[in-house]
Amino acid sequence: MINLENFVKKYNGKPIDVDRLYGHQCVDLIKQYAIDCFGFSIGSFGGSAMTGWKNTINTFQKTKFEKITDLSKLLPGDIVFTTGSSENNYGHVVILLKVFGNGKIQVLEQNMGSGDGKGSDDFVKISFYDLNSKILGAYRYKESRIFTDVPDSHPFFNSIKWAKDNGIAHGYSDGRLGADEVLTVGRFLAFLENYDKIKTS
The missing domain is CATH 3.90.1720.10 (endopeptidase domain like (from Nostoc punctiforme))
Known part of the structure; x- marks a missing residue:
């Protein structure tokens, strides 16, 4: 597929x-x-x-x-x-x-x-x-979605799945990632911090 x-x-x-x-x-x-x-x-x-x-x-x-x-x-x-x-x-x-x-x-x-x-x-x-x-x-x-707003057909699905599987992207409490939203500096820094945690562990 x-x-x-x-x-x-x-x-x-x-x-x-x-x-x-x-x-x-x-x-x-x-x-x-x-x-x-x-x-x-x-x-x-x-x-x-x-x-x-x-x-x-x-x-x-x-x-x-x-x-x-x-x-x-x-x-x-x-x-x-x-x-x-x-x-x-x-x-x-x-x-x-x-x-x-x-x-x-x-x-x-x-x-x-x-x-x-x-x-x-x-x-x-x-x-x-x-x-x-x-x-x-x-x-x-209906597919098993990694986030409610990220279908398997999303153009960045593999990257998003990798980020979730590795503890970098957690998403919102309602199950969304906000994959197509504007990335704020705060969210970007949170991703970097999460990446640093897995890199140093």
């Missing part, structure tokens, strides 16, 4: 057509993501991203995925569903890469809009969205 950062490097600018149906659709990106980053296939979306969001055919099994409807709780690696463009009613599904404090998110997507799923304009790409009413919510893969 690979992490989210390597998944982006591997597929950005390329077409993905996992199911060999209707060209490279947005759902194909998610299917490939599950295979590469979670280690299993999630199967059919039932014809559209919107059907996948409604989960009418149990694409996102409750034992493996958590449904997120509070948009303030979105994390990198989440599978985010939108109403799609005004040109279709199939909905759209993307992979969340980053949440910005200004109400914007960075996503990895394929075939947004009225594309036919066959042209180069429908290839995988990084885009920016407003965190607004077009976003319905997300599904999050």
